[in-house]
Amino acid sequence: MERFNVKKNSKQAIAKCLERPIQKSADIMNLVKPIVEKVQNEGNKALLELTAKFDRVTLEDPVLFAPYPESMMQITPDIKKAIDISFENIRIFHEAQNQKDTLTVETCPGVKCSRFARPIEKVGCYIPGGTAVLPSTTLMLSVPALVAGCKEIVFASPPGKDGKLTPEVVYVAHKVGAKCIVLAGGAQAVAAMAYGTETIPKVDKIMGPGNQFVTAAKMLVSNDSNAMCAIDMPAGPSEVLVIADKFADPDFVASDLLSQAEHGIDSQVILITVGMTREEIDKIDVAVHEQALVLPRVDIVRQCIAHSYTIEVDTYEEAFKMSNDYAPEHLILQIEDAESYVDKVDHAGSIFVGSYSPESCGDYSSGTNHTLPTYGYARMYSGVNTATFQKFITSQVVTPLGLQSIGKAVMDLAEVEGLDAHRNAVKIRMEKLGYI
Template identity: 80%
Template sequence: MTYPVLPYYAANAATKLSLDIVGQAIYEFNGSNTDAIVSISKTSKINVLVDLKVSSLSDEIIESILKLYNNGVASVFATVEEGNEILSKIPNARITYKSNTLVNETDKSIALSSISVATEKASESVTSFVFALQGSSLDELKSITKLGYIPIVKSELLSNEYENIPSNVYPIVEFIIPSLVTDRADGLFTTLVVDSSNQCLGLVYSSIKSISESIKTQTGVYQSRKHGLWYKGATSGATQKLLSIDLDCDNDCLKVVVEQSGSGFCHLSTNSCFGNFNGLKSLESTLVSRKQDAPEGSYTKRLFDDEDLLNAKIKEEAEELTDAKTKEEIAWEAADLFYFALARCVKYGVSISDIEKNLDMKSLKVSRRKGDAKPKFIEKKAEAPKKVEAPKRVIGSGDKIHLNRVNAETATPEEVEACLERPIQKSADIMSLVTPIVENVKQNGDKALLELTAKFDKVQLESPVLKAPFSEDMMQISDKVKKAIDISFENIRIFHEAQNQKDILTVETSPGVYCSRFARPIEKVGCYIPGGTAVLPSTSLMLSVPALVAGCKEIIFASPPGKDGKLTPEVVYVAHKVGAKCIVVAGGAQAVAAMAYGTETIPKCDKIMGPGNQFVTAAKMLVANDSNALCAIDMPAGPSEVLVIADKFADPDFVASDLLSQAEHGIDSQVILLAVDMTDKEVDLIDEAVNRQALALPRVDIVRQCISHSTTIQIKTMEEAFEMSNRYAPEHLILQIEDAESWVPKVDNAGSVFVGALSPESCGDYSSGTNHTLPTYGYARMYSGVNTATFQKFITSQVVTKQGLSEIGCAVMDLAEVEGLDGHRNAVRVRMEKLGLLPEGY
């Protein structure tokens, strides 16, 4: 911005109208004056800014800010914290970040404040503002304006006058003059005069005197090089109303926007010094003239007099435009439509400038309509079948806790399928919240990470990372828990060590051609361990032990701090056991971003593993798709889930316990029971066990909400059950059925299978040795759970001997010739020729 910014702290339209020819207006927003500011922003010819003056950004305040944006407010002045909160709730918000000194009225000196103008490319430009307090001298303000600062001055201290004004009032012109530069010997300033539609009227010159007089009279006043001050239209009657004054990017040209009246700007009675307007501007001028004095019998006068005819012609031309196909037809029909539409506008006193202002206003909106046409303009189409919803109910605190129930024998296929649908994740909405967080950490490193941890975790940290070796006082856990971790650690290590491919796989594909494949560890890996409603040290085992087995050189942990600012001691103990390099003390999208891009203190990781909420998942997907990050992830993920297949021989208490162990993860977890050939009474026994065990759990409120959207599906045969399970592809599949092991070959899609009544999911979650970081949301159709290979990449090599070249050389040359890659063909040919292996014809 190169022009003054003038404040109008009180929403006083009468005061503002005498000042709005220069700069921008700033209003205090206190949460209750939304409508007053909206009224001004709709009528103002200049940008309106809002300075937040509210104690907290409630949902109501955010809605008010949204209304301000949608009604033409150009920007909201906010602190970094307030700005981030607005961005998280309003997409494409226009925020100007400020420091507290911007409005520090207690300081009796001039307060300087550096403000970054927020754009989609954050920190793209930085503008310095000066808050001018009563008592600051005009010379001080002029000097700092000349240095490039933008003054913020209370409206009561400003005047359009420039002579004989009180000592405590500043002439507006004095905030323009210091910025102006000219290389002309006479000291005049080049001035471009345009109308409200930015149509050029002519090139003139201005002086300090003419600018001052123009602001005072709010008319077009310029400096004639021959005759002195030139009050435009004083003799010809072609006067100008001054709308605004602005400067170009180099401050060496004035742009004066006026409302021209009379015969036109030029002394030759043309619209501009470059001739008359054409196109829409010329048509508007003609229509205005016809409205005032149309000859009798003219078609335009008939349109103005006959409202029904005019409206019918607009509809007729709109229809013809939609039917036009070629470029020439579309241009012709659009011209007809514009003529009749503009005739209606002129009839009701609407100018092209009014239309353009509305277009500009709509471009400022941050709330978008869906944009569908009215039904009467849309061709009737066959209605899509109504989506079948899975059964859901609200379980009150006194209600029995049990799954919904659907019988596949009597329900429609659509009703059964609805029970297998996952909760919808609004990825676009989530990404709009996550992207600013990731970009903030990417750009600002540790500083952003500390600020975001303070905001989301309510913890003030001095450093976002703990580096090894970790002190003993951070690993204070009981001997019982330590023993449990050690047993689990060893079982996980044994199972994943067995997966570790250490030998080089070599195959002789043709005589003398040896192809090999060997594993190499990914050097730097990030292990994300969630916090939130449950502390999960088991996840740290499941991620870091395979990384240790694979031979990763650097293992980085990330986990959010508790309310006391400390990490879970069990997680620190695991980090110690695997030799982790450091622990990022942060959670959510910000932790993922820190590991993906690295910061001043946190190493950049090559791959990030671990589960998390929808924000963690969105951040992982975001960095994985950013080629600048060069960071892979283990798999996409959604809420945790379990599918239990049970028959009439299953113990109801065992089945209930498996369902509940998953339901307590979170309210968005999904629990499904496939009851095979079970009667209603047998299913009732499971429901009773679910209710009894749930009421005894500390996390019963979470269980209650999860169970409300979980379902028991009664199925007749085991084959149907496995077909349905494979279609669903569960994260956890539990087989509580007779002769369970014999049915495992029927499993095609699942993260992990728990076989038999004595194999609860809990064992796999902690200590059996298999990994509990598994694909969810149906991704088990194409992803594996975390394993040793997750932390490795596989490299191939080949050795081709003379005999081997003789065997495959001709095939290589023939295929290269087909593809037109002569360099490939030649690389084989020169070798075979030197070895005497080249057949005739090659």
């Protein structure tokens, strides 16, 4: 990892380390739009053709409905137990977020305002295939949907070269009661869920990570009034920022950097060291090299590490300012008394606090959600949570006393805006009550 020092290198050089790769949105959108339109217009036929073209798999049917055959859920007892443990922890954490009680406030005498949650009825969970099998993402998307009370959960995941779905994904679909699984990936899967086909149900919102084509398709359908389909958040390549000091274990730091690097060659890996000597940082580099050599995805890791950076700073204040400016998807704090620094974090998808909190725990089993904002979107977006699968409705009850409290203010503001019917709706009531 190339090193930079805030004292020795220019601000421009440091800023360049924290730049994300440019995403050519217009070019990608031009490629994605015809795919989305083809599925919208031709339905299952288009989906089968596109799956044959991009995944090189010939299917007879693009969707599998529940109940799912036992033969498609053949997983080892250890993997089943791992999924069950992760499922339960994710459920517990997301159940705690679930707003079951109506919030009611009397804003002034005679005026009660309320807010309550309702589940989004039909949701789509996009589970990528690509370079890795991702049953964890299946859990992260579908368990909150289950907790939120969504009536229909639809999965979409590309089939393998043999035309079959990953058995772990099918097992989770069974566990959460998913209605069906669309056997497709990419923009075509997003389009199938957004518009529906002859057999695939249309959903109201699509959640889940994916490559730049999936992201472009999600953005496209979310802006199409014909689709009437929301999305969770924009997305970019996965990323991690680690803040470490002299108390950090070099092996732990290296393992966290590598666990992000193995996601893909476009992953972003940043290490900020606080007050560390050259020799201390060297130990991390050595650990990165040694651990990388034994990884099955070593080629991907090497390409990622080749464009990753170590930035040396003197103070924790510098480190956290830099981190907040970057707004990482994953922020790992391997520093002394790490918990006391959490309050300094303003922008991050999820924080992993202390030496024994690797990102891997949050990716799988701790209970927090790993579907997080990337590409700096942590400045204004949250990761997937229970509320992602809900919408919130407000209500108000205005009594005669309440109308007396706010009626004149309403009429005066309506008059300023030139909305006479608005003004009259209050005036006519106040007249009948004898207030004016």
